[in-house]
Amino acid sequence: MIVHRESPPQKPVRVVILGARGFIGAALKKRLGQAAINVLSLASADTDLALPASVETLVRALNSSDAVVMLATLTGRDNATLMKNLAMMQHVIAALERTDCAHLVYFSSDAVYGLGPARVTEETPAAPQDLYGVMHLARELMARALAKVPVLVFRPTLVYGAGDTHNAYGPNRFRRAAQKEGIIQLFGGGEETRDHIHVDDVAALTTRCLMHGSTGTLNLATGRSVCFRELAEMVARQFPKPVQIVETARAQPVTHRHYDVTNLIKAFPDFKFVALEDGLARCQEEVMGVT
Amino acid sequence: MTHLGLVSGVSAAEKGFGVICFDPGAQRIEALGKKNLPVSEPQLEHLLAKNAERLMFTADTAALKACDVIYVAPDVPTSDHGASDLKPINSLLEQIFAAVHPDAVVVVLSQVPPGFTRARQRAERILYYQVETLIFGRAVERALQPERFIVGCADPAQPLPVAYRIFLEAHGCPILPMRYESAELAKIAINMCLVASLSAANTLAELCEKIGADWSEIVPALKLDRRIGPHAYLAPGLGIAGGNLERDLTTACRFADELGTDAGIVRAWLANSRHRRDWALRTLHGEVLSKIADPVIAVLGLAYKQDTHSTKNSPSIALLSNLMQFRVRLYDPFVSASELPNPRRHAAKSELEACEGADVLAVMTPWGQFRDLDPREIAGRLRGKVVLDPYSVFDAAACRSAGLRYFTLGRPAA
Numbered sequence: 001m002i003v004h005r006e007s008p009p010q011k012p013v014r015v016v017i018l019g020a021r022g023f024i025g026a027a028l029k030k031r032l033g034q035a036a037i038n039v040l041s042l043a044s045a046d047t048d049l050a051l052p053a054s055v056e057t058l059v060r061a062l063n064s065s066d067a068v069v070m071l072a073t074l075t076g077r078d079n080a081t082l083m084k085n086l087a088m089m090q091h092v093i094a095a096l097e098r099t100d101c102a103h104l105v106y107f108s109s110d111a112v113y114g115l116g117p118a119r120v121t122e123e124t125p126a127a128p129q130d131l132y133g134v135m136h137l138a139r140e141l142m143a144r145a146l147a148k149v150p151v152l153v154f155r156p157t158l159v160y161g162a163g164d165t166h167n168a169y170g171p172n173r174f175r176r177a178a179q180k181e182g183i184i185q186l187f188g189g190g191e192e193t194r195d196h197i198h199v200d201d202v203a204a205l206t207t208r209c210l211m212h213g214s215t216g217t218l219n220l221a222t223g224r225s226v227c228f229r230e231l232a233e234m235v236a237r238q239f240p241k242p243v244q245i246v247e248t249a250r251a252q253p254v255t256h257r258h259y260d261v262t263n264l265i266k267a268f269p270d271f272k273f274v275a276l277e278d279g280l281a282r283c284q285e286e287v288m289g290v291t
Numbered sequence: 292m293t294h295l296g297l298v299s300g301v302s303a304a305e306k307g308f309g310v311i312c313f314d315p316g317a318q319r320i321e322a323l324g325k326k327n328l329p330v331s332e333p334q335l336e337h338l339l340a341k342n343a344e345r346l347m348f349t350a351d352t353a354a355l356k357a358c359d360v361i362y363v364a365p366d367v368p369t370s371d372h373g374a375s376d377l378k379p380i381n382s383l384l385e386q387i388f389a390a391v392h393p394d395a396v397v398v399v400l401s402q403v404p405p406g407f408t409r410a411r412q413r414a415e416r417i418l419y420y421q422v423e424t425l426i427f428g429r430a431v432e433r434a435l436q437p438e439r440f441i442v443g444c445a446d447p448a449q450p451l452p453v454a455y456r457i458f459l460e461a462h463g464c465p466i467l468p469m470r471y472e473s474a475e476l477a478k479i480a481i482n483m484c485l486v487a488s489l490s491a492a493n494t495l496a497e498l499c500e501k502i503g504a505d506w507s508e509i510v511p512a513l514k515l516d517r518r519i520g521p522h523a524y525l526a527p528g529l530g531i532a533g534g535n536l537e538r539d540l541t542t543a544c545r546f547a548d549e550l551g552t553d554a555g556i557v558r559a560w561l562a563n564s565r566h567r568r569d570w571a572l573r574t575l576h577g578e579v580l581s582k583i584a585d586p587v588i589a590v591l592g593l594a595y596k597q598d599t600h601s602t603k604n605s606p607s608i609a610l611l612s613n614l615m616q617f618r619v620r621l622y623d624p625f626v627s628a629s630e631l632p633n634p635r636r637h638a639a640k641s642e643l644e645a646c647e648g649a650d651v652l653a654v655m656t657p658w659g660q661f662r663d664l665d666p667r668e669i670a671g672r673l674r675g676k677v678v679l680d681p682y683s684v685f686d687a688a689a690c691r692s693a694g695l696r697y698f699t700l701g702r703p704a705a
Contacts, residue, residue: 123562223573262569265576266613272581 002216009211012067019071031203049088058095067103156220161199162286188250190229198279221259296364302434304342352390359454364400428598443474488524496527496701506701527700529606530568589649592656593623607655650675657682666693
């Protein structure tokens with residue numbers, strides 16, 4: 001559930017994106033640019049947030065009127081990555097304690113919920129089952145402990161788009177495999193259901209929340225889950241030549257995930273999601289355009 | 292002279308008893324003296340006129356000295372979270388105790404939590420608690436023909452006072468004396484059993500919508516099962532509305548937390564209620580808001596249920612609170628649409644006027660008169676084709692024949 005502090009919406013004075021060169025950061029920067037919102041991009045090449053020296057760099061860069069979007073996260077579920085990620089957040093928080101900011105948007109993850117409950121709302125208790133989920137939950141709490149800063153936490157589901165450099169099980173891996181080998185491999189029969197949100201929707205919703213000064217917690221999901229088999233078939237239809245969909249031995253039990261996005265609808269009742277079929281076609285067009 | 296108090300007083304007069312109706316609010320008493328009723332219930336106005344000679348309205352507590360049995364029935368207000376505010380009833384009880392004669396029987400009829408009545412018992416006063424079973428829209432019928440009386444007593448082994456017994460026996464139904472705490476919890480128990488049925492119905496109705504089953508086909512099979520019964524609450528709805536059921540669930544959770552018992556299922560009912568309440572918003576978003584720019588939305592019904600003016604926890608009002616940016620065309624037979632905060636509202640004078648030029652129609656209260664509407668006429672007035680009818684006021688096949696896309700609870704879209 002989120003609360004809009006600005007109604008009607010207003011452009012932030014400036015948005016500072018930490019992790020601006022990542023998949024979501026780049027899409028957000030583009031979207032904010034289209035909305036003529038002033039942006040300061042900071043990426044790991046500019047300052048390594050894992051180092052204590054980054055605090056001073058941030059203090060010099062930040063203004064109290066800034067809206068800060070914290071996207072910088074290292075993927076990985078090992079102990080060392082956990083500690084690095086916590087150090088990054090520690091340094092961001094330390095800087096914000098000194099400078100304040102008008103609004104902090106923290107990009108967490110649906111990993112905070114674990115895979116226990118199939119249907120998830122923002123009220124679903126957090127119960128992370130790995131260090132990645134634990135890390136995001138800890139960083140959420142670190143952000144919320146800031147006394148003077150209004151905080152919004154996003155918990156996105158699986159985000160897809162042409163610019164995704166990761167190769168996780170889902171649309172991007174399926175597309176690459178279909179293009180390269182003409183084969184999409186499923187875990188088991190691909191029975192698991194998941195919700196996939198297009199990165200443009202993530203950027204659009206983030207922009208809206210920045211303009212509303214929204215606070216609270218919001219799951220970023222479409223409310224429509226499909227099984228991986230159906231997803232693979234959708235991806236396959238993007239190619240002129242037949243793509244083979246192959247089932248493999250299942251190593252993990254089937255789990256499902258559905259999002260009840262009522263709170264998102266209440267926050268933005270006129271929001272129009274990119275339909276999964278359209279989003280996959282958009283990815284294909286963008287990739288083919290690039291190649 | 293609340294909803295409960297007024298219905299109880301008029302019904303007692305209809306049973307042939309002289310009734311003094313007391314309220315500390317002089318303005319309310321003056322209005323009642325002029326037959327201006329603050330609530331609407333079938334039969335109430337008629338019975339008030341019919342029994343006028345047996346009814347006296349007063350704001351003077353001194354009049355209560357003449358009474359043998361005094362029912363105390365103020366509304367117990369609840370917070371947004373369903374917690375009871377007992378200050379008003381405490382204050383009224385003190386006034387009553389000070390005014391009545393020592394042999395008078397004081398009966399608490401309001402919805403109070405377990406432990407309330409015993410804590411207010413005193414040696415020089417005769418105090419009982421009686422479970423009220425008011426249903427908005429059927430309040431008079433149930434007051435005249437109750438299924439049973441549940442009477443909370445300081446000591447249930449003692450016979451009821453004669454005057455109280457004579458009044459109860461005039462209704463010809465079983466009388467169940469029990470200790471105060473049992474009666475107070477019985478009220479919660481009744482409502483929890485109703486909510487359990489409703490929650491099962493709502494959970495299964497949602498599954499029907501996704502699986503392709505039709506809940507209305509399943510219900511008769513359940514009602515013929517002796518363990519469930521013909522009067523079971525199995526009609527799917529938009530969560531629990533009205534306020535009284537939520538109050539009892541909140542009270543049950545509070546006691547369970549204090550006493551260390553398990554209330555997980557009660558919290559699950561509340562969560563399911565919140566989820567189903569927003570069925571209309573989710574469907575509206577999926578079919579209209581996410582597809583049409585600046586749509587016009589027609590809403591029939593604002594009250595929380597038919598035959599009442601009450602909008603407390605109304606699914607219609609909840610829906611409209613999320614549609615502030617949209618043009619809405621509203622109609623309710625009792626509730627004035629012009630008082631709602633929606634800035635782009637139009638208060639229509641009829642159902643069909645509300646439908647004029649709208650992209651979607653949502654029937655949010657199942658008023659009987661809406662059943663008389665012809666789907667073909669609705670289709671003729673609407674600009675779009677989507678009809679949300681959670682309570683199945685209309686016939687699905689007739690809507691389909693009229694070219695409408697019909698959405699209701701418990702079955703897939705038609």
